[in-house]
Amino acid sequence: MAESQFVYVTFIRTTPEKLWRALLEPEFTRQYWMGTTQESEWKPGASWQISFADGRIADSGEIVEIEPFRKLVLKWRHELSPELTAEGYSRLTYELEHVGDAVRFTVKHEMDVKDSKFIKAVSGGWPVILSSLKSLLETGESLEATRGLPKGK
């Protein structure tokens, strides 16, 4: 059991297939995830990384478990702040469950470090990204603030 973790759940009126694509594919992620894209072969043991439009790698890790349209588990380490990189690998779990005309989407992010600074840092970012993802899938438009990095960063 992780020392630090959070669990977020949001309902998105879409299908598991569409949500899955939106989570993995660059043409979607760059719209709601600060302009970032993810690279991986998306199979167990494959490396994984997330990078900004300018090429900087923000986070990297490995696919632990993948069950298309249903579940993804990643090892995830932040790479831009030495303090956060030093905490090592966190574990991210996505779970997608079809409920009526929506998908119950669960995001769990955890780390075996007590009072993890990384978990604290990402716990504030996830709700913004998830709201924007929801908006993109339900209305065709992501939230403006999430389409790229804030100015000066």
Next chain:
Amino acid sequence: MGGDLDLVFKALAAPERRLLLDRLRAENGQTLGELCRHLDMTRQAVTKHLKLLEEATLVVAIWRGREKLHYLNPMPIHEIAERWIGKYERGRLRALAELKAKLEGETDG
């Protein structure tokens, strides 16, 4: 069915349930027993309130062995904010909130 705003507002309407959310905000991932400690409510009452919070997905529960851990889920409230105030002057609202917090001596944090 989750994502229902009526359930969210109903769950937020009771001070006891807002208190439970405050407790989870202070320390996330508590069991029923931990939540009951220092609360002037019966275990049955807390159980009932937690059930409504879970139905509104304001609280998400995860099992760890035989322990049920409760986590604060900010998404419904975040979505309410996004729906009604997201389009307006978010920057100015944040500045006002920060000013208010400073003037009040940050007693809330």
